[in-house]
Amino acid sequence: MDFSFIRYTSMMFTLTAMQIRELHGTIKQSQLNAVIRTHQETLKCFDYLQKALNLAVLFQFAFCSVIWCLMLLYILMMGFDAKIINVSILLMLLTCGTYAYCQLATELTETSLEVLRALEELSWYEQSLPVQKGILFMIQSAQRPIVLTAAKLIPINIAQFSEIVKKSYSVYVVLKDIF
Secondary structure: OHHHHHHHHHHHHHHHHHHHHOOOOOOOHHHHHHHHHHHHHHHHHHHHHHHHHHHHHHHHHHHHHHHHHHHHHHHHHHOOOHHHHHHHHHHHHHHHHHHHHHHHHHHHHHHHHHHHHHHHHOOHHHOOHHHHHHHHHHHHHHOOOOOOEEOOOEEOOHHHHHHHHHHHHHHHHHHHHHO
């Protein structure tokens, strides 16, 4: 469910960018108002997504890191046997779930930037003053970084996934030396 909500929000940003790119020539205020409403709804959708996944992703990251360390330590201490295959499969599934959050969040950030790029492509300087103000309002809204975070502290993206893997491995190496 979480993954589809992230994907839905990403598609909303893509839809908003497409609506902006369809504005050609002299833009009517009614056309711009429709795009502004879509953009505002998309930003609300992102806010709901952020609130919904805030703690869930934090726990996913924290437990994932701890479980990686403990599972690798278990594999090291128990040696290779039939039980290790089950543990390895569980480790891979956990890794794939965490990676999926990071991949989709990175995709969400990139698609949100499409809106800003589409606004930058508009010939706003040829429009009437009220339309220019509306476009400026949208540009200001689109410049706000759209980054999904865990507990409003940790950005969720592929780079962060890489850091979690590195730090988990570092903890595993220290644990290995202790045991």
